[in-house]
Amino acid sequence: MKISFCSLGCKVNQYEVTAIINQFLDEGWDLVSFDKIKDEKVDVIIINTCSVTDTSDGKSRKMIHRAAKYAPGAILAVMGCYSQLNPAKVASILGVDIVIGTSNRDKLHDMIIDKLNNKDSGVINNTSDIMKEKCYEELKVNHTNDKTRAFIKIQDGCNNFCSYCTIPYARGLVRSRKKEDVIEEIKILTNNGVKEIVLTGIDTGSYGKDFEGYSLANLLEDICINVNGLGRLRISSIENSEISIDLLNVMKKYQEHFCMHLHIPLQGSSDKVLARMNRKYTISKYLEKIDLIYSMFPDINITTDILTGFCSEDDEDFLNGLEVIKKSRFGEMHVFPYSRRPKTVAYKYEDQVDEATKHQRVLKILELNEKLALDYRKKFIGKDLDVICEVKKDGWWHGHSSNYIEIKFKGDFKSNDLVKVKLIEAKYPESIGEVENEI
Numbered sequence: 367m368k369i370s371f372c373s374l375g376c377k378v379n380q381y382e383v384t385a386i387i388n389q390f391l392d393e394g395w396d397l398v399s400f401d402k403i404k405d406e407k408v409d410v411i412i413i414n415t416c417s418v419t420d421t422s423d424g425k426s427r428k429m430i431h432r433a434a435k436y437a438p439g440a441i442l443a444v445m446g447c448y449s450q451l452n453p454a455k456v457a458s459i460l461g462v463d464i465v466i467g468t469s470n471r472d473k474l475h476d477m478i479i480d481k482l483n484n485k486d487s488g489v490i491n492n493t494s495d496i497m498k499e500k501c502y503e504e505l506k507v508n509h510t511n512d513k514t515r516a517f518i519k520i521q522d523g524c525n526n527f528c529s530y531c532t533i534p535y536a537r538g539l540v541r542s543r544k545k546e547d548v549i550e551e552i553k554i555l556t557n558n559g560v561k562e563i564v565l566t567g568i569d570t571g572s573y574g575k576d577f578e579g580y581s582l583a584n585l586l587e588d589i590c591i592n593v594n595g596l597g598r599l600r601i602s603s604i605e606n607s608e609i610s611i612d613l614l615n616v617m618k619k620y621q622e623h624f625c626m627h628l629h630i631p632l633q634g635s636s637d638k639v640l641a642r643m644n645r646k647y648t649i650s651k652y653l654e655k656i657d658l659i660y661s662m663f664p665d666i667n668i669t670t671d672i673l674t675g676f677c678s679e680d681d682e683d684f685l686n687g688l689e690v691i692k693k694s695r696f697g698e699m700h701v702f703p704y705s706r707r708p709k710t711v712a713y714k715y716e717d718q719v720d721e722a723t724k725h726q727r728v729l730k731i732l733e734l735n736e737k738l739a740l741d742y743r744k745k746f747i748g749k750d751l752d753v754i755c756e757v758k759k760d761g762w763w764h765g766h767s768s769n770y771i772e773i774k775f776k777g778d779f780k781s782n783d784l785v786k787v788k789l790i791e792a793k794y795p796e797s798i799g800e801v802e803n804e805i
Contacts, residue, residue: 375416434461571608635687675724
């Protein structure tokens, strides 16, 4: 039997579909690349959808239609945020057999097997009211094809309800994973040779908010204490307001394990815009936390997300945002124009920014991103950085340092080797290094 999948959007989605696919692979199924479903017969296809923007919605629909067109005989199961928010639309697409959202993923394997045995049973729609989910849905990833980096999901859901965002409606409220399950999975992956663990979630920093007396800082320390042979630990993304002094102290105490990189979304350009976004901080509080982090970790790479062109953002707000970006000295920025999303509070706001203005602002921020990214990388010219060999292309190894600088270098290595690389030329997005010796 053969199975294929396509996962769109965030690393949480990738983790979840990997956990489900692993169940089939453990039973001896063969995995077929989604790019080959037109030419190679498959029995089952899983599409894991995203709904963070209008573009994501469109991509999700496109992949569902592609699977139905190129593999009409396969069982087609659709899961994820887009199907959670639009179950009836997904179920109406010709060729779709199973629809679930962001719960009941632990039942999908058995649902697919049942469907294979009874193909004429009609479309199964097993989405549920995600806001009623109170417990974390345990999905395990015991092995991964990528031994250089493994994403470990530690929580689901979000309580923030930013006015522009559909994700709380697609993912529900915060549910944290049991620490024992997190640690056990990291132990297994570490023993299997994975050298970098990336802790991820829908709102990673909110881990433990549904527990009593246990936080993300506690989890990080427990991982460091209890996982023998632990390599790197990286936090995928964390809100400014969720970075506690306890968390930073744990990073300092176990600095040999923590990647010197934090991704801290800024999003808004001014206090006015942040308030309209329903973000939980002011510009001054954001900068205060950034300064604290730099005081404890001078060489850390702080990256961010910027959402520009949000409702009511005028030229003064935008220019203020550019100054905040400069003060924050970001090593890289992910920049997005605001996209109106149905079912969100901001969808009804009347003071929308025109698309041409959004486009121009994105270009200006990207221009600043190039400068700041180069400035950060230039600090490390002539310095040795620990880099994991990820992929080899055209005779060059490519990988990321602990502080998330992408570097290419030459040498007689194999995938997953950890090597010391001297950065000799700072470029963006990829710098050039030379290897002195393997670690």
